[in-house]
Amino acid sequence: MSDQAMRDAWFPVGLLSGLTRAGTASMLMGEDITVGLDDTGAPSVDCGGRKLPTVERFGHLWTSLGAPEKDLFTIPEADHPERTLVDVGVVRVKCSPLRAVENFLDIAHFPFVHTDILGEEDHPEVNNYKVEVRKDEDEVWATKVEFYQPQAAASAGGGIITEYMYRVPAPTCSVLYKTCPPRPGEWDVICLFVQPLTEELCDVWPWMALFDDTSTITDLIHFQQLIFLQDRSILENQIPKKLPLDPALETPTRADLTSVAYRRWLKRHDYTYGAQLVAE
Amino acid sequence: MILYDYILSPSCYKVRLLASLLGVKLELRAVDFHPGREHKGDELLALNPAGSIPILVDGEDVLTESAAILSYIAAKHGQNWLATSDAGEVGAQQQWLSFSHRLTSALGGARLVEMLHFPGDLAALQEAGIAALRELEAALFARRLTGQTFLVGDRITIADIACFPYVALAPDGSVSLDPYASIRIWMRAIRAQPRFIEMPGIHRLHELAPDPLAGDA
Ligand SMILES: N[C@H](CCC(=O)N[C@@H](CS)C(=O)NCC(=O)O)C(=O)O
Numbered sequence: 399m400s401d402q403a404m405r406d407a408w409f410p411v412g413l414l415s416g417l418t419r420a421g422t423a424s425m426l427m428g429e430d431i432t433v434g435l436d437d438t439g440a441p442s443v444d445c446g447g448r449k450l451p452t453v454e455r456f457g458h459l460w461t462s463l464g465a466p467e468k469d470l471f472t473i474p475e476a477d478h479p480e481r482t483l484v485d486v487g488v489v490r491v492k493c494s495p496l497r498a499v500e501n502f503l504d505i506a507h508f509p510f511v512h513t514d515i516l517g518e519e520d521h522p523e524v525n526n527y528k529v530e531v532r533k534d535e536d537e538v539w540a541t542k543v544e545f546y547q548p549q550a551a552a553s554a555g556g557g558i559i560t561e562y563m564y565r566v567p568a569p570t571c572s573v574l575y576k577t578c579p580p581r582p583g584e585w586d587v588i589c590l591f592v593q594p595l596t597e598e599l600c601d602v603w604p605w606m607a608l609f610d611d612t613s614t615i616t617d618l619i620h621f622q623q624l625i626f627l628q629d630r631s632i633l634e635n636q637i638p639k640k641l642p643l644d645p646a647l648e649t650p651t652r653a654d655l656t657s658v659a660y661r662r663w664l665k666r667h668d669y670t671y672g673a674q675l676v677a678e
Numbered sequence: 679m680i681l682y683d684y685i686l687s688p689s690c691y692k693v694r695l696l697a698s699l700l701g702v703k704l705e706l707r708a709v710d711f712h713p714g715r716e717h718k719g720d721e722l723l724a725l726n727p728a729g730s731i732p733i734l735v736d737g738e739d740v741l742t743e744s745a746a747i748l749s750y751i752a753a754k755h756g757q758n759w760l761a762t763s764d765a766g767e768v769g770a771q772q773q774w775l776s777f778s779h780r781l782t783s784a785l786g787g788a789r790l791v792e793m794l795h796f797p798g799d800l801a802a803l804q805e806a807g808i809a810a811l812r813e814l815e816a817a818l819f820a821r822r823l824t825g826q827t828f829l830v831g832d833r834i835t836i837a838d839i840a841c842f843p844y845v846a847l848a849p850d851g852s853v854s855l856d857p858y859a860s861i862r863i864w865m866r867a868i869r870a871q872p873r874f875i876e877m878p879g880i881h882r883l884h885e886l887a888p889d890p891l892a893g894d895a
Pocket residue numbers: 686687688689690717728729730731732742743744745782786
């Protein structure tokens with residue numbers, strides 16, 4: 399099993415607003431890295447004396463251990479000038495980076511993990527939605543996902559049917575688009591950017607681009623941290639620790655449509671760092 | 679009463695929890711603790727030079743220690759959550775309120791290192807946390823032998839509320855609660871209280887019990 403495909407992918411390694419000249423010790427796929435600013439004040443990532451490629455985007459610094467073929471993905475919707483961009487900050491989770499993304503894609507956990515906020519135990523049904531791998535972009539997309547939510551966002555006044563779209567543009571990143579309570583017709587953008595430290599440890603950098611004129615940034619950060627910390631306690635207890643990519647190991651309850659598509663896509667691309675290919 | 683609050687802070691949760699249990703309404707003022715470190719900014723340092731939260735502001739009164747805040751709210755709205763005038767109860771209550779700071783620095787410290795990248799000696803914090811848990815376990819076991827469930831007197835008090843959150847969240851700092859049967863029974867008894875509220879990592883007891891705050895939105 400080679401890690402080369404994932405070494406060539408882009409990963410978030412820090413908030414641009416948090417970079418210092420002193421640098422911060424971190425890790426990427428088992429290798430020690432230092433993330434900070436160089437002598438000219440430009441963001442830089444060092445790996446044992448080697449300068450890694452960098453991209454500054456979505457409030458974060460991104461890097462790669464290898465030679466990425468493609469530029470880092472974009473989120474055109476997030477460029478709208480009236481959106482509030484929210485750096486939620488890092489949360490460390492003892493789980494496989496791929497599991498962190500898979501959990502984010504799985505809407506069926508809402509009523510049980512985010513009870514009375516993103517879901518209700520009386521309304522656990524998920525409708526029949528559409529999942530595809532978009533050929534040109536080579537991304538996993540789930541669309542027309544509809545779900546009843548008691549409090550869909552910090553800005554939601556009460557229960558509403560929310561529509562979601564999920565997108566996986568990189569092996570450890572997911573972008574979700576959801577109904578925006580104050581602006582019908584627009585989508586709120588909520589991202590989960592995951593930095594794989596090891597196969598069973600990751601730093602998660604949630605990031606959001608929202609339309610919300612009433613909540614303070616702090617309210618928005620708290621809302622998202624509340625949600626993500628509820629996930630964290632579930633993620634740290636998943637068994638097996640690594641994400642099984644062997645179809646025989648897929649249990650029908652956990653593996654909803656998006657999750658199946660994500661796992662197949664990972665396997666096809668050899669994005670297997672944090673995955674388990676045979677039963678252990 | 680205004681509570682300077684952070685959703686992931688167990689110390690702030692103590693205050694929110696007691697207020698909910700007593701049916702007291704708090705006005706919450708969200709503090710950008712992480713990543714913004716707002717508690718170390720000028721506005722909050724002026725209110726609390728220690729640079730920590732929670733902070734409770736009630737008219738002229740400003741309180742910056744969670745134990746003091748719990749005592750204050752109980753004195754105002756729930757006398758039966760305080761020790762009686764019995765010397766043994768008063769002493770035990772004060773003992774556990776002070777003990778709760780050891781839980782905060784050890785288990786809370788381990789949690790901040792493990793979860794939010796705060797600096798600290800993880801192994802030393804975990805070791806101190808385990809020592810505190812063993813002490814609590816022994817005390818709760820002794821209480822159970824005398825037929826009591828909670829730490830002080832014959833009912834739940836602010837002593838239990840002060841100690842509960844950091845204990846319940848010990849696994850966030852990679853400290854397991856598996857060895858402590860009496861602690862687990864005690865936590866269950868706290869979670870079974872009417873109007874109990876959750877925080878991330880601390881769940882309600884019965885999956886189907888309605889959220890007491892859901893109707894307030
Ligand atoms: N003042 C103590 C400490 C509470 C505490 O440790 N609060 C944390 C947040 S959960 C904090 O503000 N830490 C920042 C610091 O102490 O610098 C209390 O109220 O119990």
